[in-house]
Amino acid sequence: MIAERVELSDDQLDSPLGRTSPVVKLAVAFGWLAGLALTLHPLPPLILAGVALAAGLVFGGIPPALLVRGLAPLWIAAAGVATFNTLFSTSNSDPSSVALLSLGPLRVSVDAAVNGLALGLRVVAIAAVGAVFTLTTDSTRLADSLVQQLHVSPRFAYGALAAYQAIPRFAEDLTSLRQARRIRGLRGGWHPRLLVGVLVLAIRHGDRMALSMDTRGFGCGPRTFYRQVRWGPLDALVGIDALVILVAALTVGG
Amino acid sequence: MTGHLELDGRDVRELGTVGVGERVGVVFQDPSTQLVMERVEDDVAFGLENRGWAVDAMHERVPEVLATVSLVGQERARSRRLSGGQQQRLALAGALAPRPGLLVLDEPTANLDPAGAADLMTTLASIRAERSATVLLIEHRVEEAWQLADAVLALDASGRPIDVGPPDEVAARSVRRLRAAGVWLPAALEPKHRPGPLRGLPDPDRGAGATVVRADAVRYGYDRARPVVRDVTLNARAGERIALVGPNGSGKSTLARLLVGLLRPDHGRVELLGADPARLPPADLARRAGYVFQEPERQFLAQRVKDEVSLGLTAEERARVEPLMDRMGLPLEQFGERSPYRLSGGEQRRLSLACILVRRPAVLVLDEPTFGQDRRGYESLLRILREHLEGGACLIAATHDARFVNDVASRIVELDEGWVAPAAIPA
Numbered sequence: 001m002i003a004e005r006v007e008l009s010d011d012q013l014d015s016p017l018g019r020t021s022p023v024v025k026l027a028v029a030f031g032w033l034a035g036l037a038l039t040l041h042p043l044p045p046l047i048l049a050g051v052a053l054a055a056g057l058v059f060g061g062i063p064p065a066l067l068v069r070g071l072a073p074l075w076i077a078a079a080g081v082a083t084f085n086t087l088f089s090t091s092n093s094d095p096s097s098v099a100l101l102s103l104g105p106l107r108v109s110v111d112a113a114v115n116g117l118a119l120g121l122r123v124v125a126i127a128a129v130g131a132v133f134t135l136t137t138d139s140t141r142l143a144d145s146l147v148q149q150l151h152v153s154p155r156f157a158y159g160a161l162a163a164y165q166a167i168p169r170f171a172e173d174l175t176s177l178r179q180a181r182r183i184r185g186l187r188g189g190w191h192p193r194l195l196v197g198v199l200v201l202a203i204r205h206g207d208r209m210a211l212s213m214d215t216r217g218f219g220c221g222p223r224t225f226y227r228q229v230r231w232g233p234l235d236a237l238v239g240i241d242a243l244v245i246l247v248a249a250l251t252v253g254g
Numbered sequence: 255m256t257g258h259l260e261l262d263g264r265d266v267r268e269l270g271t272v273g274v275g276e277r278v279g280v281v282f283q284d285p286s287t288q289l290v291m292e293r294v295e296d297d298v299a300f301g302l303e304n305r306g307w308a309v310d311a312m313h314e315r316v317p318e319v320l321a322t323v324s325l326v327g328q329e330r331a332r333s334r335r336l337s338g339g340q341q342q343r344l345a346l347a348g349a350l351a352p353r354p355g356l357l358v359l360d361e362p363t364a365n366l367d368p369a370g371a372a373d374l375m376t377t378l379a380s381i382r383a384e385r386s387a388t389v390l391l392i393e394h395r396v397e398e399a400w401q402l403a404d405a406v407l408a409l410d411a412s413g414r415p416i417d418v419g420p421p422d423e424v425a426a427r428s429v430r431r432l433r434a435a436g437v438w439l440p441a442a443l444e445p446k447h448r449p450g451p452l453r454g455l456p457d458p459d460r461g462a463g464a465t466v467v468r469a470d471a472v473r474y475g476y477d478r479a480r481p482v483v484r485d486v487t488l489n490a491r492a493g494e495r496i497a498l499v500g501p502n503g504s505g506k507s508t509l510a511r512l513l514v515g516l517l518r519p520d521h522g523r524v525e526l527l528g529a530d531p532a533r534l535p536p537a538d539l540a541r542r543a544g545y546v547f548q549e550p551e552r553q554f555l556a557q558r559v560k561d562e563v564s565l566g567l568t569a570e571e572r573a574r575v576e577p578l579m580d581r582m583g584l585p586l587e588q589f590g591e592r593s594p595y596r597l598s599g600g601e602q603r604r605l606s607l608a609c610i611l612v613r614r615p616a617v618l619v620l621d622e623p624t625f626g627q628d629r630r631g632y633e634s635l636l637r638i639l640r641e642h643l644e645g646g647a648c649l650i651a652a653t654h655d656a657r658f659v660n661d662v663a664s665r666i667v668e669l670d671e672g673w674v675a676p677a678a679i680p681a
Contacts, residue, residue, distance in 0.1 A: 007332065140292045162290050165334075169286070173552060179516040180553035184609070185540030185566040193555055200595060201551060208287035215280040216290075216348060217304035220272040226299035226312050 008138060015061035016234060017136040022145045024235045025137060028242040029129045035246045036122055041253035042114060045121035048249050049128040056132035067131060074127035082120025086112050139164055145229045155219050162209050166202075173201045262355060276305065279349030279387070281359045283599070285341035286334075288348070294336070295320070295329040298347045305352050315351055323347045323377050338502040339370020343377060350381070357381070358390045364599075364626060367501045367654050371395065378402060394628065400440040410435045411628075436630030463491035466617050466648045467513055471522035474512055478520055483509050484672040485522065490648050492616070497663035498652040505672040506652035507548055510619045513650060514543040527616060540566065544610035548621040548652075550602035551595060553609070559597070560590035563609050574612050581634055582608045600626035604635070611638060618642065620651040624658045636661060 012018050017025070032048055056062045089112030091097045097109035143161040146152040177197045182188055213219075259266045261277055269277070279301075282288055291297040295316050302312045320326055323343040328336065333344055342362055349357060359378075363371035375398040382389060382402055393399045400406070406424045408416040416435055417428040424432075425443055432439060467490040475481035483505045490496055490513075498506045511517045512524055515531025524531060527542050534542070547553040556562040563575055579586050582604045589597070594605055603625050610618065618639075624632055639662065643649060653659060659666060668675035 138292070140296055158290065165290075165292065176547060176549075176552035177555065179511065179545075180547065180555055182536045183514060183516060183540060183543070183545045184555070185537040186555075187536055197555060204551065204595065205287060208282070208284070209290075212280070212282055212288040213290060214271060215275055215278070216301035217272075217275045217352070218300075220275060220304060222306050223303050224306050224309060224312070226296060226303055226309070226316070228309065 008135065009061070009063075011061035011063075012136055013138055015059060015136065017055065017060035017132070017238070018138075019232075019234055020136075020238045021149060021229065021231065021235045022137045022142040023149045024239050025133050028239065029133050031242065032129055032246055033126060035250055036125060039250060039253050040115060040118050042118040042121050044249040044253040045118065045125035047252065048246070049121065049125040051245050051249075052125070052128040052132050056128075056135060060132055060136040062132070062135045066135065070131050070135065071127055074123065074131075078120045078123040078127070081123050082116045084116075085119045086116030089115060091115075141227075141229070144225065144227055147223075148225060148229045149231070154223050158213075158218070162213065163206070166205055166209070169205060170198060170202055173198050276352075277354060278356045278358060279352065279354035281342070281345050281349050281357070281362050283361045283364045285338060285345050285365065288345040289333045289341060292332055292334075293329075294325060294331050294333055294344055297333055297344060298351050301348055301352050307352075319347045319351045322350065322381065324373070337370060339366050339373050342366060342370065342374055346374070346377065350387070354387055356390065357387045358392075360392045361394065361626070362391075363393070363395055365502075368656065369501060371654075372398070375399070375402070394438055394626065396438050397440050408432055408435070408437050410437075411630075433629075436628040438629050463493045463646070463648075465489050466492050466527055467650070468525040469509075469513060469522070470524075472509070472512055472519045472524060473521040474508055474517055474519050481520065482672050483512060483519075483669075486669075486672075486674055487522075488513075488667060488674070490617070490650060492646045492648050493643065495643065495649045495662050495664045496651070497659040497666045498650065498669060499654070499659060499666060500669035500675070503671075504669040506669055507621050509669065510545065510621055510650065510652050514545045514617070514619050515539055516545065540613060540615070542615060543617040543619060544613055544615040546606050546610050546618075546620045546623060548625075550599075550606035553606055554594040554602075557593060558590065559584065559592050559594055559605060560586050562594050562605060563612060565609070567612065571613055574614075575608075578608055578612050578638070581638060583631060583634060584608065598626075600628065600631055603627065604631055607635065611642065614642060614645070614647070616647055618647055618649045620649070620653075622653055622655075623651055624653065624655045632658075 008018075032052075036045055036048065053067065056067060057064060086108060087106075089109070091109045091111040092107050094109065097111050099107055100110045100113050101108040139161055143157040146157045147154050174194065177194050178188065181191065181194070261269060261274060264273070266274055289297050290300050298316045298319055299312050302315060307315070317326070317329075320329065323346050325340065325343060325347065328340070333341060336344065342365070346359075346362070363374055366374065378389065378391070379402055381387065391399055391403075400421055403421050405419060406421045407418040408424065408428070410416050416431055416437070417424045419427070425439075429439070429443055433445075467488070469486055469488045472483060472486045472488075473481050474483045482503075486505075486509055488496075488509075498509065500506055508517065512519055513526070513531070515524065515526060515534060518532040526534070526539075529538075529542075531539055531543065554562055556565055560575075563579060564572055567575070576586055579589070584601060584604055589601075589605075594602065597605060603623070604627075607620070607623060610620075623635065627635065639649065649662070651658070651662070
């Protein structure tokens with residue numbers, strides 16, 4: 001998952017969510033996550049996850065297969081969180097709680113099951129919101145918008161962008177070093193030297209990248225912007241809708 | 255630094271990094287370390303944004319420069335999806351955009367296939383015709399560069415100038431000294447009958463020599479849906495010298511790795527001296543085959559040159575290290591303690607070759623073996639390869655270097671988008 005970077009299609013980028021300011025989408029994501037922390041009810045995360053996924057499909061132009069594939073490992077994680085919290089809840093051993101299931105020594109109370117479900121759904125919600133954000137947000141536009149709208153330092157934003165572009169490279173470096181060990185007759189598997197090698201290569205790549213960015217005048221003075229990012233009605237619409245949905249979800253969950 | 259260096263009549267120390275950056279555009283060897291933005295036009299604009307150009311001026315200038323480097327129509331393309339040649343022209347566009355007075359290109363064609371290199375040189379010729387900037391080109395491949403130059407500065411291995419002046423005058427005055435220093439010259443200035451170092455080797459005709467590598471309908475894709483090597487069938491015999499040629503991205507490096515079992519084919523099978531190389535224990539594989547990676551840094555596993563070259567060797571092989579390193583121009587007393595990463599590109603290439611050649615494997619697979627070599631490095635490599643081949647080894651080299659193909663190959667295999675192109679005539 002680290003090795004490959006999803007390349008967004010024009011459908012995703014030109015969709016309403018694709019055109020929404022990445023800063024607004026980030027704010028929505030963080031707002032929703034903060035809201036979820038306020039409740040232990042399973043309904044709000046279920047609603048938010050459902051809305052996020054539906055919005056991603058309808059207003060984000062995300063191909064359903066891509067969404068399913070991107071989230072696959074997280075379904076398992078969510079199921080794991082739910083099971084773990086259900087089985088190991090303290091309310092299971094509380095005789096005053098209502099038993100949902102009793103199998104010999106195993107006793108699962110209704111409270112425990114509801115809490116476990118809520119925590120699992122919270123993971124699903126976080127994953128869904130994160131996936132919809134990444135699958136509708138162009139990395140360059142994210143950097144542009146962080147700098148122009150949030151006034152993040154360009155050195156940080158574009159530096160991070162350059163590093164992000166280099167991620168697939170690190171996986172290639174590792175593969176190559178492992179192959180180099182094999183062809184030199186050394187045992188496969190993991191070796192601390194591999195990590196050193198990948199780090200050295202990453203630093204050297206960073207150095208070269210920084211040098212070429214410097215020769216192109218990066219950080220030498222006030223910057224202008226080729227691609228202007230401006231606030232628009234779409235940003236307000238998405239922001240307000242997201243807030244309404246969050247409040248509604250929390251209200252439903254009591 | 256001693257001496258005095260002026261740019262636009264001002265001392266460079268006074269100008270500082272920012273002042274120099276405003277006057278100079280630089281293009282480096284490796285396109286992947288120069289492209290910052292995801293998309294072509296954004297990348298061209300990057301340097302203009304940094305210099306505070308007005309938005310309208312940028313939108314006027316970007317298409318102009320893209321036209322200069324013939325990338326019109328690619329504005330919204332993702333730069334990583336471009337070919338190596340296109341990426342290098344994009345890097346050139348980025349350097350040219352702010353109209354620098356001086357354009358410095360550091361071996362810009364080193365990573366490119368012949369077509370990509372030719373396109374880049376054509377673009378440089380048109381920039382020269384406009385006379386809008388001074389161009390300083392650092393190159394090993396001098397065939398085209400020599401014709402474009404108003405002045406040539408030749409340096410020896412220790413960085414001292416051998417001669418400087420208009421190309422014709424330098425040629426007339428110093429051709430002998432240039433040859434002696436191992437500097438590449440355009441074909442017209444080379445001795446007419448250059449002794450081909452491998453010319454004396456017997457041409458292994460078909461049927462002679464046992465088959466050492468057998469690839470049968472081999473297919474491989476990093477993404478299975480998009481194979482980069484498609485149904486390649488290739489047999490190599492002992493004593494054969496096969497050149498794998500083809501444009502960047504045609505699958506040469508991938509095929510090379512499949513042949514030595516560093517990758518396992520999705521379909522088809524590979525045999526190396528009768529066994530599946532991908533299933534051989536590493537020690538056994540290393541005795542049968544050697545592989546030199548395209549980028550030397552990606553194969554280095556030790557902190558010091560002498561540890562790197564001795565890694566995993568038997569006592570018998572260890573005894574060969576010193577004489578081999580001497581012949582490779584990397585004597586251990588001088589280079590042994592140094593970090594492999596601190597060597598020049600050409601030295602790194604020779605070290606990576608030495609690591610493999612010292613084992614004398616039966617099958618040698620080399621990816622761009624002559625990268626960054628001056629004539630002296632090239633010729634010592636050929637002498638060492640010759641000895642090795644006389645002992646019955648098989649050489650398979652993926653290369654863009656037409657000179658190497660001509661000097662070494664007994665058979666040329668051309669790849670195109672993963673397919674083997676119809677057989678070429680042996681060199």
